[in-house]
Amino acid sequence: MRLIKMTGGLGNQMFIYAFYLKMKKLFPHTKIDLSDMMHYHVHHGYEMNRVFALPHVEFCMNRTGKKILEFLFFKTILERKQKELKSFWKSYAWPLVYFKGFYQSERFFADIETDVRKAFTFDMTQASERSKEMAARMDADLNAVSLHIRRGDYLEPKHWENTGSVCQLPYYQNAIAAIKKQLDNPVFYVFSDDLAWVKENLPLDNAVYIDWNKGNDSWQDMMLMSHCRRHIICNSTFSWWGAWLDPHKDKTVIVPERWFRHTETPYIYPEGWTKVPINKKTIAL
8 A cells, every 4th residue: 555645735735636636547556644633724625526526535533543554554755765766756665655755847747648637627617707717718719828936935934034035026027028038919818916017017018817716716716727828827736737737738837047046946846848047137138
């Protein structure tokens, strides 16, 4: 039996679930462990069944009991300590293996992309009429550009130095300039947890502000992002997936040259995504 720890917000849950899909193909007796998610209140809890109407494949028990079980009976594999992908897919002599990590890279599931896209099909019966209408508008708009600006928790001291400080005005100015080099009349569909700040600090000629998906409906922002043809993401797994789920083969995805300020992430971006500088403005608007 193999267990995979689930944690984080929707974007991280999706990376872990994609890793689970790959693992289950190789080791059918694999389950997702939700024991710690029962005490996770930072975002909106476990969202995979609700957002994508996925089958229940989860293991869950009292967190203290699970920790004892893990300590006594399971071999633990920490993602951050593994140097090669084969460490995840190989067979171990001990039959009970527990995996902990975030698996934030397409390389963990690139060979099952079709399965991942099928699993991550949004349950549109749960979407609002306003979001459905906006999705149709984006589908018809060949100049649609999703622009994601995350502030909120990224401004907190514990997140600012390594994460929140990365995507600030210079990055967005460079990213917008890069889009304008490709497109004469881009339409920016703006997603942010601080739209007031965006409107004040990042004036845009042609912008549509998506401001109605709150709380448990916030997944609809990711769904709408996936309907655009071009994307400016920030260092957030939420907009990473919004861009990745766009099915167009000729899509453009603009990303910050670094995901973290002080931590290297060499495999975070799929091939073909375009890095732009995060510091001083280097591309004329």
